Amino acid sequence: MATPILVSSCARAATSKEAAYRLDYPLAHARSTRVIAFDPAAAEVVRAVSDGPWGQAHFYTASVSGAELITLSGEARPMAAELEHSDSVIMVATNAINARAVAAVGAVCRERSTMTAGLLMTDEGSLAGDTLMAIRPYARILLVPAEHDDLFELLRATRA
């Protein structure tokens, strides 16, 4: 038998305004996110979004091997070190030409239990292609096909 509600349950709201009440305090950025483009067309999308009002999001392209991540200003940095303080990685691709780099980044994320998402900006006709198979094993969630503003929406929604 369920326990009856106690008269001391003073927090039960009687009006919509009370029911909507929340403590008001500033929320910190939730995610230290790394956004990685794996081909030139994806890099254009990432570059366009990088100017947004992000807190802890960093934007890169990947080297062919994936061992290095290249900042949008052209500086090459070791991939493993760049991902060290990240808790979320978003992989962006329009094709599968850099599957090796995807696998390298994905393996590091898996080893560190880093949350991963994939945006496949492919034409609908190529959904069955290699791009999906390249990213699928490594992305906890995939948008197929993703649109250009999906990256912005995802970053904003997750407070990156």
Added chain:
Amino acid sequence: MLRPDINDLLTQTGPGTPMGDLFRRYWQPVLHTEELPEDGCPPVRVKILSERLIAVRTPEGEYGLMDEFCAHRGVSMFFGRVEEGGIRCPYHGWKYNAAGQAVDVPSELDNSDFCKNVKLRSYPLVKVGDILWAYLGDPAAQPPLPSWEFATVPEKQTFTSKRFQECNWLQALEGGIDSSHVTWLHGGGPSGKGLEADPLFAGSRGNHYNKNDLKPFFEVVENDGGLLIGARRNAEDGQYYWRVTPWVLPNFTMVPPRGDHPMHGHFWVPIDDENCWAWSFDYHPARELSVKEVDAMRAGAGVHSENIPGTYRPVANKENDYLIDRDKQRTGELFSGVKGIAIQDSSLQESMGPIVDRTKERLVATDAGIIKARQKLRRAVEALRDHGTEPVGNVPEHQAIRSVAIVLPADQPFVEGIGEAFQARPGVPQTTV
């Protein structure tokens, strides 16, 4: 996180609001046929999209849905008298036909044409399946009648219920899209009895896949009427078990099937901005529902709720803390302590408040299905508002959809693997595991 202005845009559905205009491009379920059970029966109050209406069934069998209040002095026509050809206000005897047109004003002279200029706003109300559907929009833009498979299969193959839910429609819809909560809230996590405890889910191989892989991967795929949200778990021999949830704009979802159990899904219909109807249906495309299955549905199993007799308010509701059982919560017999999938959902969705403040939420990447659905809704609202673009989801080809549960090779896109399985086909059994 959602900007406050977008939260308002998506949650407000009253007359004149952009989202309200979008909803008014669709047929929406408003009454169960049992609410107007026979010709000449008493009228029923209807509130939908913040409009207060009255539904009538005349002695001739004609359905009508019109402004609840008499044009004369504004009294509720709920107290009206259903007569041949319409309903008469008990206050001064004004009579309206099923289309809301005044046909008799007793105080006027016999040859007066006063009636011609008195008409209550009215909307078409039609029976499809065991539901009465209404269209509240521009008559010139009225879409084809609803053709959802659950409403068009033979009568003995389908069952529909509804329950009153005390929160904004979008909170409820987002629960229907959010596949990742199933493992915990309904499945009970690693130690819970999970869905095996429910007679409308028990015995499915899919339950074992669910239980053995608590961290599913997701793929969100564009579809003509909305989205297909695939949740994948590991199966035998390196294959994947896929559960595919379709969402059709603006407020229809289906739950992936289990075994040969009936398929089920929901409509989340705004009553006003702080309440909605959770419509729940079960149907089998290829066989009649058994007495045992229907009894279980009536008792609140599966996606249905046990309601207070004579009402559509659940027995377990906000006023009694959903009869939460802390002992069963502690022992794990009920992971949330709340009994039944429907009430497990409503307890948490209502707990967020009437309209949750989405500026304070902390979404994670696996919420991408919700993020994408909000984006599609916003775009549809803006396209209709700014360019008059007709939204998707209100035509038969978008409504001929099913959920799917299937095991596929690891290297196959799920959309390719399910093929036609997510399309409704009369008499063809569902694709299920």
